[in-house]
Amino acid sequence: MSKPKRIAILEDDEHLRVYLEEVIAEGEGLILAFSAETLAQAKASLARTACDLCLVDLRLPDGDGLSLLGPLRAAGAKALILTVLGDPASVLMALKAGADGYLLKETPPDQLRRSIASTLAGETPLSPQAATHLLETWKSASGALTRAAEGEGLTPREVEVLKLFSRGLSYREAADILGISPHTIGDHVKCIYRKLAVHSRSEAIFEARQMGLISLLD
CATH class of the missing domain: 3.40.50.2300 (Response regulator)
Known part of the structure; x- marks a missing residue:
């Protein structure tokens, strides 16, 4: 026994x-x-x-x-x-x-x-x-991984835009620093939102930080 x-x-x-x-x-x-x-x-x-x-x-x-x-x-x-x-x-x-x-x-x-x-x-x-x-946590993590995979498709310029936004800069201020028009900044933002599956600047910055695309020091 x-x-x-x-x-x-x-x-x-x-x-x-x-x-x-x-x-x-x-x-x-x-x-x-x-x-x-x-x-x-x-x-x-x-x-x-x-x-x-x-x-x-x-x-x-x-x-x-x-x-x-x-x-x-x-x-x-x-x-x-x-x-x-x-x-x-x-x-x-x-x-x-x-x-x-x-x-x-x-x-x-x-x-x-x-x-x-x-x-x-x-x-x-x-x-x-x-x-x-x-299960809910797993689903959330799975969604984050999917967004991260999409986030890897961000262009260097889109990452630059996010870094400037993370510092609190406006569309026009970011455009002036990058030497492009505010309209072009808007186009970049649309692409960022689509790739990260978000709907606001704050969400985009949060997701980018979670993915390691930008840091708290940016």
């Missing part, structure tokens, strides 16, 4: 913590490594007791549960976020911090145990809300 997986819990709500302990106790091949209600307790317990995975709450009396992710990684353990926070910022912050999965506390016990198993197997279980936020 395979060795039982050691599951730790970091949850400040006593009733929920006891419930999670029961979920672990009833799971085949799972044993409770430790159960903590504060970050300090969890870090102290982790230093004494090894675990394979920890269920991590985000909001705790003494800080953010994400601060436990580093010690967990150092100990070779995985972190499965279990929280009431389903907003995009919390989801993305946790995943960027290295969380191995993100679930809401409303997750049914059987699903929670399956998610623990899949996390231990190297998968990344996500609540429907978290998956939606991640």
